[in-house]
Amino acid sequence: MAFAVVCTRALVGVAAPLVQVEIHLANGLPQFNMVGLPDTEVRESRERVRAALVNCGFQFPPRRVTVNLAPADLPKQSSRFDLPIAIGILAASGQINDRTLHLHEFAGELALSGTLRPVRGALPMAVAAGKDGRKFVLPWDCAQQGALARSTEVYGARHLMEVCLHLSGEQPLSPVRVETETRHDQSYPDMADVRGQLRARRALEIAAAGxxxxxxKGPPGTGKSMLAGRFPGICPPLDEQEAMEVAAIQSASEENFSTTQWGCRPFRQPHHAATVAALAGGGARSAPGEASLAHGGILHLDEMTEFTRSALEALREPLETGVISVSRAARKVTYPARFQLVGTMNPCPCGFLGHPSGQCHCSPQQVARYLNRISGPLLDRIDLVLEVPAVSLWEARQSQDGEPSARVRERVVLAVQRQKERQEQTNARVPVAALLRHAVLEQCSQDLLSRAANRFSLSARAVHRILRVARTVADLRGDERVRMTDLAEAISYRGWACSDG
Ligand SMILES: Nc1ncnc2c1ncn2[C@@H]1O[C@H](COP(=O)(O)OP(=O)(O)OP(=O)(O)O)[C@@H](O)[C@H]1O
Ligand SMILES: [Mg+2]
Known part of the structure; x- marks a missing residue:
């Protein structure tokens, strides 16, 4: 038979749709044609495959070789199709035993010598293969990543010959096993280093818990970046499902993902010169952007007002829905992007507005223009907005060391446990209907909330977000009831946003 089909996967965002590599050998002048929307990288695989087969002692069939990558309307990128194409040609020309071919999927880049090089997206591809009941053969260097998909057997091969011997049954590869243990020992700087700033510390504790x-917002040198950098240290550990989602995105990204990072909460700090594509994803290789790489973790935007308006506006969608959609010429790619935003900024262009030194000379128009860099809709999505005031050197010396991160984290973990037991999700993510059921307000609290809503012209979204924060404050206290003081604290983190923004 001069025909073979080999299964592999494309990578669209973090989804890995099935691609069937169909190989047909026909009589006629020797030719190698590839159809099915291959991009330049895939078309180049012709030369790699030809050289690899010859260098492994196989014959490149002196016939008319047609390779079809189906479905034809799905754009194919990257060199991951080298291995399935090589295996398909060997099977179609009868040079390998293909009895078990249909039980496997393959992906990998071939060196001219036949050595296999790693490809990105090993984990999402292996997960998808497992769902279709097939085993996955990957280059050794990314097989550990693939093996995180517990649902299927993943084999790691260093060379094309190892794959051939595995298929013929002469030297079967053993499935790759990888140990995962959620890590709790990530080393972040400690909250204990921060002097004073009790209100900011409290707000970060609430943010971590819910x-x-x-x-x-505050003048220069008050500890904003310092506090933000210590935030991951007080966040709860990732659960299994979150860790899996985080690993899948990192595996699909251009970053070098190692399985030792399993369970680490992402903490991304893009520079303020980041472009929309760098933040939102897409670009030539449709790789996930910073917002997606922060999925399940924290996106820290330091000097937030310095980001371009279009870059910040691109975050509006994921802040609300937890996903980010990037439209490209041919299709729309959706990436998961449920991150927690931690932003820092100065109150005005010179940075000293409200500073006790009174050294700010910015005009009201300059201040307004500066604050307008963060749009109303974006501000409306931020639950806790607070001032981090200047602390004098004397005050800083006087105040004791802050509470260590580990102690704060203990309280946060308890509060998260409470939320998961009650509603399976954290307060920030629970659907509105469930939130209203679990955050029932007494009459006096309802009055307070409607007064605040009128006074600050709060949107329905802002009201719900206040309720979510109030629910978290109650959870930190270990109380199933939301009291008026909880609500008042939640509203206090909105006041600045409403009056200035
Ligand atoms: N509350 C504080 N406790 C201890 N050290 C502090 C505090 N605030 C500032 N510092 C010291 O000042 C340095 C600068 O702080 P940081 O970078 O966090 O300021 P910032 O508020 O982000 O300023 P900017 O607005 O200029 O970015 C810190 O590295 C730390 O040494
Ligand atoms: Mg800073």
Whole structure:
């Protein structure tokens, strides 16, 4: 038979749709044609495959070789199709035993010598193969990543010959096993280093406990970046499902993902010169952007007002829905992007507005223009907005060391446990209907909330977000009831946003 089909996977965002590599050998002048929307990288695989087969002692069939990558309307990128194409040609020309071919899927880049090089997306591809009941053969260097998909057997091969011997049954590869243990020992700087700033510390504790977004505003040198950098240290550990989602995105990204990072909460700090594509994803290789790489973790935007308006506006969608959609010429790619935003900014262009030294000379128009860099709709999505005021050197010396991160984290973990037992999700993510059921307000609290809503012209979204924060404050206290003081504290983190923004 001069025909073979080999299964592999494309990578669209973090999804890995099935691609069937069909190989047909026909009589006629020797030719090698590839159809099915291959991009340049895939078309180049012709030369790699030809050289690899010859260098492994096989014959490249002196016939008319047609390779079809189906479905034809799905764009194919990257060199991951080298291995399935090589295996398909060997099977179609009868040079390998293909009895078990239909039980496997393959992906990998071939060196001219036949050595296999790693490809990105090993984990999402292996997960998808497992769902279709097939085993996955990957280059050794990314097989550990693939093996995180517990649902299927993943084999790691260093060379094309190893794959051939595995298929013929002469030297079967053993499935790759990988140990995963959620890590708790990530080393972040300690909250204990921060002097004073009790209100900011409290807000960060609430944010960590409920998964809320935070924005800190204050003069230079008050500890905003310092606090933000210590935030991951007080966040709860990832659960299994979160760790899996995080690993799948990192595996699909351009970053070098190692299985030792399993369970680490992402903490991304993009520079303020980041472009929309760098933040949102897409670009030529449709790789996930910073917002997706922060999925399940924290996106820290330091000097938030310095980001371009279009870059910040691109975050509006994921802040609300937890996904980010990037439209490209041919299709729309959706990436998961449920991150927690931690932003920092100065109050005005010179940075000293409200500073006790009174050294700010910015005009009201300059201040307004500066604050307008963060749009109303974006501000509306941020649950906790607070001032981080200047602390004098004397005050800083006087105040004692802050509470260590480990102690804060203990309280946060308890509060998260409470939320998961009650509603399976954190307060920031629970659907509105469930939130209203679990955050029932007494009459006096309802009055307070409607007064605040009128006074600050709060949107329905802002009201719900206040309720979510109030629910978290109650959870930190270990109380199933939301009291008026909880609500008042939640509203206090909105006041600045409403009056200035
Ligand atoms: N509350 C504080 N406790 C201890 N050290 C502090 C505090 N605030 C500032 N510092 C010291 O000042 C340095 C600068 O702080 P940081 O970078 O966090 O300021 P910032 O508020 O982000 O300023 P900017 O607005 O200029 O970015 C810190 O590295 C730390 O040494
Ligand atoms: Mg800073």
């Amino acid at each position: 998964g809320h977004h935070v924005l800190m």
